[in-house]
Amino acid sequence: MGFELNYERYEALAHAGDQRAVLTLQRFSEAGDRKASRILQDLQKTQKPEPQKTTPPVAIREPRQIRFTIPAMPWQTLHQLPGGGFKPVTSRVLVGYYTKGKAFSANPRAKQYDAWKEHVRAHLPEVLAQGVYANTRDSRADCTILHVWFESQHHCDVENLRKGIVDTIFSQESTGKKRTSNFDKWVKGSIPWPEYDPENPRVDVEVTLY
Structure with missing residues (x-):
């Protein structure tokens, strides 16, 4: 050297x-x-070996799918008879979404819609009945109508039907907390073609929580 x-x-x-x-x-x-x-x-x-730097694993929350069926809601309406007077007629309805306008509380359709939301709430699985938020990227959800069977061809739009269910699940009433923002801003979903079953009108719903 x-x-x-x-x-x-x-x-x-x-x-x-x-x-x-x-x-x-x-x-x-x-x-x-x-x-x-x-x-x-x-x-x-x-020499002591240098400790290896490890990156903590990222917690990945597996999507949770909840499927359930909501039967049609019995609803009584009054039909006027030709000779005067009214006859109560009971039908089974799947109610869509109605925009609140003037004199909304006195509107029969509004009363029907409020009753429909209570009907939906009564048929929610426990995990959804407790209230769900979906208003951030970390609390997203999917609410999809898998199948819908109406009693007759006189019915609401399927998209409006989905909107009414979304409003029931992701709402201030369901969470019981003060509303600071829309609870359904991060909810997506899809709808099928309408089908008809006079004997058993119903809607099959799938909610996925991310």
Whole structure:
């Protein structure tokens, strides 16, 4: 190598963490210097391995799917008879969404819609009946109508039917807490074609919580 290495000095420097001394010993070891090789072997035995930095696993919440069926709600309306008077007629209805306008509380359709929301709430699974938020990216949901069977072809739009169910599940009334924002901003979903079953009108719903 051209000069004699001061082994004791370089060994002390290497154990003190001097990287230049370590590199020098490595060069001598590669050149066949047995003493330098022994110093490097002893150095490896005394060095503590650096702890590996591990990234904590990201908690992934598995989507939770809840399926349930809401039967049609019995509803009585009064039909005027030709000779005067009224006849009560009971039908089974799946009610859609009605926008609140003037004199909404006195509107028969509004009363029917409020009754429908209570009917939906009574048929929700426990996990949904307790109230659900879906107003942030971390609390998303999907509310999909899987199948819907109406009593007759006189019925609401299926999309409005889905909206009424969404309003019931993701609402201030369901959560029982002060409404600071819309609870259904992060709810998506889809609807099927309407079907008809006069004997058993109903709607099958699937809610997925993310």
